[in-house]
Amino acid sequence: MEINNNKVVSITYNLHHNDAEGELMQEVKTSAPYVFLFGTQQVLPEFESNLNGKKKGESFSFSIKSEDSYGDRDEEQIIDLPINIFMVDGKLSEMVQIGHYIPLNDQDGNAMQGLVLEIADESVKVDFNHPMAGMNLYFTGEVMDVREATTEEIEHGHVHGPGGHHH
Numbered sequence: 001m002e003i004n005n006n007k008v009v010s011i012t013y014n015l016h017h018n019d020a021e022g023e024l025m026q027e028v029k030t031s032a033p034y035v036f037l038f039g040t041q042q043v044l045p046e047f048e049s050n051l052n053g054k055k056k057g058e059s060f061s062f063s064i065k066s067e068d069s070y071g072d073r074d075e076e077q078i079i080d081l082p083i084n085i086f087m088v089d090g091k092l093s094e095m096v097q098i099g100h101y102i103p104l105n106d107q108d109g110n111a112m113q114g115l116v117l118e119i120a121d122e123s124v125k126v127d128f129n130h131p132m133a134g135m136n137l138y139f140t141g142e143v144m145d146v147r148e149a150t151t152e153e154i155e156h157g158h159v160h161g162p163g164g165h166h167h
Contacts, residue, residue, distance in 0.1 A: 078127045
């Protein structure tokens, strides 16, 4: 069975920065494969296009340029926020530490996360760029399984059961 829309896909992969010799940024092993519903925008469009038509047991390797993945780094996404929003009972929240990602909400209530870069007396510098912004990505892996999605999975827009969502 070939990978295409409304198929449940299970894959393993290694994600490297730039090329096969680049820094290993993520590894998905056979013990816990990545499982997703193909064609529902759960993964990068370029990622899907490179898997389209592949079958169980096939290997893959491809690169995705930064502009086709998470975009270039945007300096405007690095913001100084007032330190008082991070205070709990008069103290700086333990979550706020340089190098840590912290969960925040924007002015519309949308969840987001930012990387703490600096802590000053009056502000906290937070980077809201995606952690992989500005990086060219290189994937190598194998298609572990491809199956038809159930009607319920298609209606819900995600995989149910092992490796997927549980209701």
